Every structure is written in C-alpha cells, then in structure tokens.
Amino acid sequence: MKPTISRAAIGRLVLYFRALNLAQEKGMQIISSEDLGKLLDITPVQIRKDLALFGQFGMKGIGYFTGELINQIGNILGLNDHLNMAIVGVGHLGGALANYKNFEALGFKLVALFDKDVRVIGSIVHNIKISDVKNLKSIINSRNISIAAITVPVGEAQSIADLLVDAGVKGIWNFAPTKIIVPPDIHLVNEDLSMGLSTLSYLISKDQM
Amino acid sequence: MKPTISRAAIGRLVLYFRALNLAQEKGMQIISSEDLGKLLDITPVQIRKDLALFGQFGMKGIGYFTGELINQIGNILGLNDHLNMAIVGVGHLGGALANYKNFEALGFKLVALFDKDVRVIGSIVHNIKISDVKNLKSIINSRNISIAAITVPVGEAQSIADLLVDAGVKGIWNFAPTKIIVPPDIHLVNEDLSMGLSTLSYLISKDQM
DNA sequence: TAGATTGTTAATCGATTAACAATC
DNA sequence: TAGATTGTTAATCGATTAACAATC
Numbered sequence: 001m002k003p004t005i006s007r008a009a010i011g012r013l014v015l016y017f018r019a020l021n022l023a024q025e026k027g028m029q030i031i032s033s034e035d036l037g038k039l040l041d042i043t044p045v046q047i048r049k050d051l052a053l054f055g056q057f058g059m060k061g062i063g064y065f066t067g068e069l070i071n072q073i074g075n076i077l078g079l080n081d082h083l084n085m086a087i088v089g090v091g092h093l094g095g096a097l098a099n100y101k102n103f104e105a106l107g108f109k110l111v112a113l114f115d116k117d118v119r120v121i122g123s124i125v126h127n128i129k130i131s132d133v134k135n136l137k138s139i140i141n142s143r144n145i146s147i148a149a150i151t152v153p154v155g156e157a158q159s160i161a162d163l164l165v166d167a168g169v170k171g172i173w174n175f176a177p178t179k180i181i182v183p184p185d186i187h188l189v190n191e192d193l194s195m196g197l198s199t200l201s202y203l204i205s206k207d208q209m
Numbered sequence: 210m211k212p213t214i215s216r217a218a219i220g221r222l223v224l225y226f227r228a229l230n231l232a233q234e235k236g237m238q239i240i241s242s243e244d245l246g247k248l249l250d251i252t253p254v255q256i257r258k259d260l261a262l263f264g265q266f267g268m269k270g271i272g273y274f275t276g277e278l279i280n281q282i283g284n285i286l287g288l289n290d291h292l293n294m295a296i297v298g299v300g301h302l303g304g305a306l307a308n309y310k311n312f313e314a315l316g317f318k319l320v321a322l323f324d325k326d327v328r329v330i331g332s333i334v335h336n337i338k339i340s341d342v343k344n345l346k347s348i349i350n351s352r353n354i355s356i357a358a359i360t361v362p363v364g365e366a367q368s369i370a371d372l373l374v375d376a377g378v379k380g381i382w383n384f385a386p387t388k389i390i391v392p393p394d395i396h397l398v399n400e401d402l403s404m405g406l407s408t409l410s411y412l413i414s415k416d417q418m
Numbered sequence: 419t420a421g422a423t424t425g426t427t428a429a430t431c432g433a434t435t436a437a438c439a440a441t442c
Numbered sequence: 443t444a445g446a447t448t449g450t451t452a453a454t455c456g457a458t459t460a461a462c463a464a465t466c
Contacts, residue, residue, distance in 0.1 A: 006433070010411050011404040018386060018403070032447065040388060044447090045435060052449055060448040061442035077407050078414025085406075096305035102386055102403055108410070147409050170416070171409035177227060177311055179249060187412040189405040194227070194311055195220040196398040197294075198286050200356050200380035201317070202219050203396040205287025207379070215457070241423065253423090254459065261425055269424040270466035 009050050010077070015040050016047065017073045017106075024066045032063035079107040084145045086112035086169075088160050089152035090120055090130050093175060097149055098126045111143045133163070140167035149173040150180075218259050219286070224249050225256065226282045226315075233275045241272035288316040293354045295321035295378075297369050298361035299329055299339050302384060306358055307335045320352045342372070349376035358382040359389070 019039045023031050033044035051057055057072050058064045074080045085103075087094045090113050097103075098113060113130045115121055121132050131139055140148070148169045150160050157176035164172055171187040174180055182188050228248045232240050242253035260266055266281050267273045283289045294312075296303045299322050306312075307322060323342045324330055330341050340348055349357070357378045359369050366385035373381055380396040383389055391397050 004432090007408055008433080010408050011401070013411075014401070014404050014407045017407075034447080043435075048448065049434075049450090056449070058448050059442060060440065061446050063447065076411065078410040079407065081410070081414055083410055083413065092305040092308040096301040097402075099301040100402065103406060106403055106407060108406060146413055147406070170413045173405055173409055185416075187409055189409050191402065191405045192220070192223070193306075193309065193400065194315055195223050196382055196400045197312060197317060197356070198223045198226075198288065198315060199216055199219050200382055200396055200398050201287040201290070201292055202222075202285065204292065204355055204379045205290055207394075213456090217457080243423080252459075257424065258426090258458075265425070267424050268466060269464065270422050272423065 005053055009053060012042065012046070012050050013073050013077055014106075015042070016050075017070065017077065017079070020066055020070045020073070021105075024070060028066055030063045031066050031069075033058075035063070074107070082107045082109055083147055084109050084111045084143055085147040085149065086110070086114060086140065086143075086145045087149045087151060088114045088133065088136070088164070089150065089156075090115045090125060091151060094149070094151035095125055097151060097175075098128065108147070112139050112145060114139075133160070136163050137167040140164070140169060146170040147173060149175060151175045154178045214262055218262060221251065221255070221259055222282050222286055223315075224251070225259075226279065226286065226288070229275055229279045229282070230314075233279060237275055239272045240275050240278075242267075244272070283316070291316045291318055292356055293318050293320045293352055294356040294358065295319070295323060295349065295352075295354045296358045296360060297323045297342065297345070297373070298359065298365075299324045299334060300360060303358070303360035304334055306360060307337065317356070321348050321354060323348075342369070345372050346376040349373070349378060355379040356382060358384060360384045363387045 016036060019036060020031065023039070033047040037044040037047055054076050055072070057069050085108050087097055087110065090098065098110060103110065110126065110128065113125055113128050114133045114136055115130050116133045121130050123130055146169055148164045150157055150172060152160050154176050157174065157178050158180050161172055161174070161180045161182055165182055165186055171189070172182060174188060174190045177192055177194055180188065225245060228245060229240065242256040246253040246256055263285050266278050294317050296306055296319065299307065307319060312319065319335065319337065322334055322337050322339045323345055324339050325342045330339050332339055355378055357373045359366055359381060361369050363385050366383065366387050367389050370381055370383070370389045370391055374391055374395055380398070381391060383397060383399045386401055386403055389397065
C-alpha cells in the first residue's frame with residue numbers, strides 16, 4: 001500500500017530541485033543529503049525520507065548523482081512534461097506572473113493570457129497577445145493548456161474557474177482570496193498572499209507582549 | 210503551559226478574519242462555527258479549536274458575535290496595529306504587490322518603495338515615490354517600518370535582507386526563491402510561488418499514471 | 419425546559435525524528 | 443577493510459478529529 005504524499009513533501013521536492021540545479025551549475029556531480037540539507041536548512045533525514053516516498057535514487061556510502069536526481073525529481077513533479085499554462089486576468093498581479101522568470105526555469109510554458117477589458121485585449125505582454133476571455137475555451141483547447149492561474153478580482157473568480165473547468169484545464173492556481181469550488185477531478189491550489197503577511201504581523205505583535 | 214501555535218493555525222485565522230468581515234457586511238451579527246466552516250470548507254471543530262488557542266470568544270448555545278470576533282482575531286494577528294511596510298525591488302512583482310488592494314483591507318500600510326535602478330528611482334507607484342536603496346536605513350527608521358517585502362533577484366536577496374535587519378525591521382517577507390539567513394529575533398516568511406505551481410504539475414502528472 | 423452551540427478532554431491520525439542495518 | 447552514507451523500521455511529536463460536558 002503506497003503512502004499518501006503530503007503537499008509539504010511536494011513543496012520540499014521543489015526546493016531540492018532548485019538547489020540541485022545550482023549545485024550542478026557549480027560542478028558538483030555528486031551530493032549527499034547532508035550537503036543538500038545544509039543548503040536548505042532541512043535535515044538530511046527529512047530529505048532521504050521524502051525521496052524514499054518515490055524510490056531509491058542514491059548510492060549507499062556515496063550520495064546522489066546530481067544530474068540523475070534532478071531528472072528523477074523533475075519526473076516526479078511532472079516538470080519534464082513542460083506543461084502549458086495560461087493566466088486569466090492581466091492586472092498588476094497577472095502581469096507580474098506573466099513576466100516571472102522562475103517558472104520557465106522549472107519547465108512551464110506560458111502560452112496564453114486572458115482579460116475581459118477591451119483596453120488591454122490585443123496588447124502584448126511577455127511576447128504573448130492578450131486574448132478576450134470570450135475565446136477562452138477554444139484557445140485553452142487549441143494551445144493544449146492544462147494549468148491556469150486566476151488573477152481576477154474576488155467577485156469574478158468562481159465564474160472564471162467554471163469557464164476554465166468547462167474548457168478542460170486540469171489544474172487551477174487561484175490567487176483570488178476567496179474559496180472557489182471545482183469538481184473533484186480538477187486540482188486546485190490556492191495562493192493566498194495575505195497569509196504570509198499576516199503571519200509576520202502575528203509574530204511581531206507577539207514579541208511585544 | 211501555553212501551547213505553541215502553528216503557522217497553519219495562524220493562516221486559518223486570516224481566513225476566518227476575511228470571511229467574518231464579509232459576513233458582517235451582509236448583516237450577520239452572530240455566526241456559529243458551523244456557518245463559518247461552511248463558508249470556508251473548514252470543520253467547525255477545527256475553527257473552535259483554533260480560537261480556543263487564544264481564549265474564549267463565543268457564547269455557548271449561541272455562537273460568536275461577528276464584530277467582536279473580528280476585533281479579537283485582529284488583535285491576535287496584530288492587524289489592529291496597522292503596521293507600516295516597505296517593498297524592496299520595484300520590478301514586476303514588487304510593483305504588483307505595491308498595488309495589491311487586499312493588504313490595506315487587512316490593515317497594513319505601505320509607506321516606502323526601494324530600488325537601486327536610477328531609471329525607476331523617483332517615479333511614483335501607488336502614490337509612493339520610489340527611493341534609492343542607499344537611503345533604506347534612514348527611511349525605514351523615519352517612517353517606522355516594521356515589515357519589508359523582498360522582491361529583488363535571487364543574487365541580491367541576502368544583502369538586502371542584511372540591510373533591512375541592520376535598519377531595524379522586525380519581519381521580512383521574502384519572495385526571492387532562495388534561502389536567506391536572518392538573526393533569530395527577526396521573523397522571516399518565505400513566499401515561494403514556484404511551490405504552488407509545481408504542486409499542480411505533480412498532481413496532474415500523477416493522474417496520468 | 420429543550421435545543422443549540424461552545425470549549426475541552428481523550429483518541430486518532432499523520433508527519434517528523436531517531437536509530438540502525440545494509441552496502442558502496 | 444574502514445568510513446561514509448543511504449534507505450527503512452521504530453519512536454516521538456504535533457495536529458486534527460471525535461466525544462461530550464458545560465451552559466446560554
């Protein structure tokens with residue numbers, strides 16, 4: 001019976017992937033869980049346990065071959081599939097995401113931008129022409145898009161999610177600070193920027209007591 | 210002996226705070242953990258347990274007085290202190306954060322923007338003039354800034370963090386996808402956008418197996 | 419009073435850490 | 443072989459869920 005994988009563990013795999021790429025660029029062909037842990041402030045046991053959830057990737061007494069482990073983690077995370085993504089809502093946040101370099105480094109490919117505002121439809125952001133949200137379904141299909149980020153105001157988030165689901169996306173990355181409902185076979189990740197900021201506020205105010 | 214509070218619990222308090230404000234706007238003066246849970250897809254027990262970490266805020270047999278609970282959670286999270294914040298690095302992401310409306314709704318006040326690029330220093334974003342990062346320390350002090358967001362490239366994040374710590378900020382909100390090191394009395398929250406996206410990728414690729 | 423709902427104690431579940439055998 | 447390091451089993455820790463007494 002295979003153990004269920006927590007989102008926390010998946011999040012750490014992303015950290016490993018990034019650190020391993022840096023290590024490889026520096027010429028490290030072999031890396032131990034000890035070394036990797038030092039780069040990330042994560043215990044070596046935690047790292048080995050996380051990897052063990054998916055298989056045996058290391059050499060006892062030696063460590064991990066950097067390039068091979070990068071490839072393995074890339075496979076686990078699906079990064080080697082180079083999924084196509086879209087952004088719906090090209091306001092400040094959507095525009096910033098469109099220009100975010102780090103996604104490309106992970107293998108994602110931004111291939112569509114949508115908005116409903118006629119003043120921005122047709123303009124080019126990061127080499128991509130902004131499309132009318134009315135054409136969402138046909139473009140999601142023709143460009144084979146499996147992931148969409150929602151960066152529209154709270155009031156519009158659910159209806160955009162419905163459109164995306166109907167168009168056939170597999171995963172929704174929701175930046176609107178509101179609960180959205182999707183069918184059980186559609187994956188949803190909520191990115192709530194207010195949480196991190198409020199956590200800081202809490203920690204600071206606690207100090208002063 | 211008071212129990213230690215997890216970041217997950219703090220994150221949920223933010224959700225409660227937001228949902229309660231919406232409920233209040235709709236005229237609900239009293240709300241039960243059952244009702245609140247339905248709004249957020251969180252079990253009523255989880256909600257009561259989270260609140261119980263900080264005190265007794267409800268009325269048995271009745272529920273919670275919406276306005277009072279908003280105030281109590283605001284106090285716990287320090288939102289009622291209306292902390293001043295700064296953003297260092299006014300690129301795409303920093304600029305988007307500067308324009309992000311939801312922070313104000315939580316009580317935070319953006320009072321400074323910093324960059325090192327002479328081409329943007331002096332220009333106005335969201336009514337705030339961008340300052341030279343060279344003047345960071347004096348401005349952090351004069352404007353009583355306790356929280357700073359780091360939205361600079363990976364290679365500059367640590368040196369900016371050092372500057373901020375030296376200037377006396379209490380909390381750092383790091384968007385650069387790299388480990389930064391701060392003294393133990395400075396609070397650090399890492400906001401790693403790649404994690405959410407990679408989690409979606411993982412979930413989708415897992416389906417296809 | 420009866421019904422509703424909180425707050426708390428106990429039970430369960432899941433994730434992290436410790437210990438160590440396997441082996442390069 | 444001796445030293446190093448992985449992968450796994452057992453122990454611990456923490457968070458969530460269940461059960462229920464308290465009380466409005």
